[in-house]
Amino acid sequence: MSNTMELEEAEATADQTKTILATAHCRFCRAPLRHTFVDLGMSPLCESFLTVDQLNIMEPFYPLHVKVCDECFLVQLDQYVSKEHIFTEYAYFSSYSDSWLKHASNYVDMISERLGLGAKSLAVELASNDGYLLQYFLKKGIPVLGVEPAVNVAKCAEEKGVTTLVKFFGCQTAREMVANGQAADLVVGNNVLAQVPDLNDFAGGIQIVLKPGGVATLEFPHLSRLMEENQYDTIYHEHFSYFSLITVEKIFAAHGLVLFDVDEIPTHGGSIRIYLRHLNDTSKPVKPSVVNLRQRELAAGLDRMETYANFAEQVIDSKHKLLELLIRLRREGKRVAGYGAPGKGNTLLNYCGIRKDFLDFTVDRNPYKHGRFLPGTHIPIFPVERIRERRPEYILILPWNLKDEIVSQLGYVREWGAKFIVPIPMARILD
Ligand SMILES: [Zn+2]
Numbered sequence: 001m002s003n004t005m006e007l008e009e010a011e012a013t014a015d016q017t018k019t020i021l022a023t024a025h026c027r028f029c030r031a032p033l034r035h036t037f038v039d040l041g042m043s044p045l046c047e048s049f050l051t052v053d054q055l056n057i058m059e060p061f062y063p064l065h066v067k068v069c070d071e072c073f074l075v076q077l078d079q080y081v082s083k084e085h086i087f088t089e090y091a092y093f094s095s096y097s098d099s100w101l102k103h104a105s106n107y108v109d110m111i112s113e114r115l116g117l118g119a120k121s122l123a124v125e126l127a128s129n130d131g132y133l134l135q136y137f138l139k140k141g142i143p144v145l146g147v148e149p150a151v152n153v154a155k156c157a158e159e160k161g162v163t164t165l166v167k168f169f170g171c172q173t174a175r176e177m178v179a180n181g182q183a184a185d186l187v188v189g190n191n192v193l194a195q196v197p198d199l200n201d202f203a204g205g206i207q208i209v210l211k212p213g214g215v216a217t218l219e220f221p222h223l224s225r226l227m228e229e230n231q232y233d234t235i236y237h238e239h240f241s242y243f244s245l246i247t248v249e250k251i252f253a254a255h256g257l258v259l260f261d262v263d264e265i266p267t268h269g270g271s272i273r274i275y276l277r278h279l280n281d282t283s284k285p286v287k288p289s290v291v292n293l294r295q296r297e298l299a300a301g302l303d304r305m306e307t308y309a310n311f312a313e314q315v316i317d318s319k320h321k322l323l324e325l326l327i328r329l330r331r332e333g334k335r336v337a338g339y340g341a342p343g344k345g346n347t348l349l350n351y352c353g354i355r356k357d358f359l360d361f362t363v364d365r366n367p368y369k370h371g372r373f374l375p376g377t378h379i380p381i382f383p384v385e386r387i388r389e390r391r392p393e394y395i396l397i398l399p400w401n402l403k404d405e406i407v408s409q410l411g412y413v414r415e416w417g418a419k420f421i422v423p424i425p426m427a428r429i430l431d
Contacts, residue, residue, distance in 0.1 A: 024067065026069035026072060026076065028069070028072055028074050028200065028241075028247075028250075029074070031070065031071035033076070034067075035067060035069075035309070036068075037066040037067055037068040037075050037312070038066050038232060038235070038311055038315050039063075039312070040064035040066070040232065040235060040315075040351045041063070041351060042062065042063055042064070042350075043063075043347060043351065044059055044060060044061050044062075044346070044350065044376040045060070045062070045081060045236075045237050045375065046236040046237065046238065046343035046344075046346035046347060046375060047343060047375075049341070049368075049369055049374065049381070050372060050373040050374075050375060051371075051372055051373075054373075055373060055378055061376070062081065062237055063078070064347065065077070065078070068305070068308045072251075073246065073247050073303060073308070074241060074243070074247050074251075075223055075242035077235070077237065079197050097402060097405075099402060100132070100267070101132060103265075103267055104133040104136060104190075107133070108133065108136035108137055111186060111188075111217065112142060115185065115186060117142045118141070119141050121142055121143065121186070122144070122145060122185055122186075123137045123142055123143070123144045123185065123186045124146075124177075124188070124209065125144070125146050125187075125188040125189070125190070126147050126192050126202075127149075127169070127192035127195070128147060128148045128164060129148060129153050129157070130153045130160070131156065131157030131158075131160040131161075131164070133188065133190065134157070134162045135161070138161060144162060145164075145182055145184075146163065146164035146165065147164070147165045147167055147169045147173065148164050148166060149166065169202060170198065170201040170202055170205045171201050171205045171208060174206070174208035174209040175208055177209050178208060178209060182209075183210070183211045183214075184211060184214055185211055185214050186214065187206055187210055187214065188216075188218075189206075189219070190219045191219060191220060191268065191271075192218075192220075193220045193241065193248075194220055194221070194239040194240065194243070195238055195240065196240065196241070197240060199241065199251055200251075200254070203251055203252050203254070204255050206252075206255070206257065210277075210278065212280075212281065213277075214278075215284075216275070217274065217275050217276070218273070218274050218276070219265065219267065219271050219273045219274075220243055220248075221234055221268045221270065221271050222244070222264070222270050222271055222272045223242045223243055223247075224302060225271075226242060226269070227307075227311055229270070229425040230318045230424055230425035231270075231344075231425070232347070232424075233347045233348040233351075233424060234268070234269065234347075235347055236343050236344070236346070238343065244302045245274070245290070245293050245294055245297055248274060249294070252274075252276055256278065256279045257277065257278065257279065258277055258278070258279055258281075258286065259274050259286075259290060260276070260277055260284050260287060261274075261284075261286075261289055261290060262274050262287075262289050262293055263289070264293070269400070269401045272293070318423075318427070319351065319352050322348075322352055322354075322426075322427035323353075323354075325427045325428075326354065326427075329393075334393040334394055335360055335390070335392040336358060336360065336393070336394040337362065337386075337390065337392035337394070337395055337396070338359045338361065338379065338398055339362065339363055339397050339398060339406055339420075340364055340397065340398040340402075340406070341362055341366075341369050341374060344399065344400075345398030346374055348423055349376070349379070354377065355378065356378070359377075359379050360390070361379060361381070361386060362374065362379050362380075362381055362398065363381065363382050363384045363385075364382075364383075364384070365383075365384060367383075384409075388413075391413075391418070393416075393417070393419070394419055394420075394421055395410070395413065395418060395419070395420050396420075396423065397421065400423060403420070403422055406420075407420055
């Protein structure tokens with residue numbers, strides 16, 4: 001076959017791909033998805049940690065090609081894997097992060113006082129994980145119900161006394177809960193919205209399960225922070241959607257819920273917590289915080305396609321800077337270890353092509369991950385003590401959102417003069 005023919009074939013395949021992409025539709029408004037936000041290439045599922053037996057077999061990789069809808073500006077990823085697959089054995093246990101537990105406990109203090117919750121109320125958390133949050137309501141005598149599809153983490157919640165419905169949440173589950181007398185005064189959803197395959201079913205479910213005067217609060221990483229700070233590593237297959245205030249407001253308005261307040265919070269690199277109520281519950285007026293943030297998003301251009309088109313260039317620049325730093329350190333003969341094995345680390349390492357040629361190993365506090373290997377890059381995961389044993393000169397912090405906590409936990413590395421590296425927004429060595 002001649003070169004020309006091969007090229008023509010390749011072009012035909014590329015055209016086909018375009019056709020397939022153009023048939024994808026927005027998860028919320030169903031408009032055709034025509035624009036790329038960023039294409040991070042092929043990556044394995046970020047929570048699929050491998051055992052030693054699995055290192056020698058084929059490993060599935062899926063595209064991490066993020067699009068943006070030109071109708072509603074929802075930034076989104078095609079769903080390549082079923083939600084059942086993602087949640088069968090969910091490796092993320094919320095209780096392994098001290099700062100996250102503190103965040104949960106502070107939230108519970110704030111919201112129970114603000115809403116006047118007591119022994120006759122019901123606080124429901126969607127994707128309640130191992131009960132890391134609901135346990136603090138129980139301590140105050142406030143009844144709780146968790147909804148969590150992953151069996152293994154739900155079991156840990158039950159052991160803490162947190163009653164847990166092992167189910168996916170949506171309109172059907174919401175109707176069953178109401179029928180069982182489990183309508184909620186408060187619905188909490190922390191870092192779950194991004195993982196919802198059917199946004200309309202989920203938002204509709206909240207509308208159903210929430211009592212007439214009830215409040216729902218949802219926390220999720222803020223798209224404008226992701227864009228401003230190059231947080232491309234927070235993109236992974238398990239996160240289907242990335243939200244701005246202007247888009248999330250539209251989604252809930254379509255289901256009779258009004259976004260009446262918003263807090264900007266530092267978790268996960270910059271999140272927002274939105275407060276929702278029923279359309280006819282006029283006892284809770286829309287606060288200036290909502291108007292202000294909406295105006296800032298419009299001023300930043302989040303309602304214009306050209307703003308989204310610039311993101312991909314920044315990401316490439318960030319990758320090049322991280323590789324330049326690591327190449328320099330390795331050429332100088334320095335040993336570099338990782339800290340953490342979070343989902344975001346796997347996106348970063350696979351996209352940048354960082355394997356054992358750059359990172360000797362990584363460590364994590366979660367025993368589930370010990371003795372396993374990072375998906376795609378096959379970097380081994382050890383208990384944190386390995387840092388003290390091996391004394392690497394540099395430690396690349398993969399969960400950079402927890403960098404202060406990690407630097408203080410690992411204070412002892414100063415004994416041998418080790419330094420920390422953060423990869424995002426641009427790679428740098430911490431002083
Ligand atoms: Zn849309």
